[in-house]
Amino acid sequence: MRALLDEQVPVELGALMRQANWRHDVHTVADMDWKGLKNGALLREMRAAGFGALVTIDRRIEYQQNIPRSGIALVVLHSFRARIAELAPLAPDVAAALDVIQLGEIIHPQAPTVDEPMQRRG
Template identity: 45%
Template structure:
């Protein structure tokens, strides 16, 4: 699956998502884009946006976009904190559909 890792999450997370094609917002030159613009750009090339932005769901109408969103909810965004949530992320990737939002974590 083609996954875009949002700038709210550490880049090291890309190594935890083996078996998927993962790129970062920073690597694409999209750092600092507003969420709506980012989602429109990402939906052109990616199937899933992986983010730590808990407000994305209220700020954007995800149902009309051809991209799915996984929000990781954790006490902080350090790789050590996020690593235990990766199995749940990988499981969600098996069934997630465009326009769907899945929350992983607390």
């Protein structure tokens, strides 16, 4: 799956995701020169560029955008802070989510401090 890391997601997470599963093509918003795009415009640009999933910490995006009709899958990371130290343990979960997620679906990997399994919606 071709995935995009949203602006707030540390770029180091992409390298950790690649280590967990080399099949995924992971880029950042900065790589694509899309910094500052609003969510709707970002989803349109992603779809046009062939991306299948957005990895974000923005918990509001699924309520602000019609993800099921967007043509993009969404992986919403849940942790106390958006620091690589807290997000790094999620890298294998994110890579696993990209293995199974379908366009229009939303998956919520939880930081290890939360004892809940990955939630899947869509």
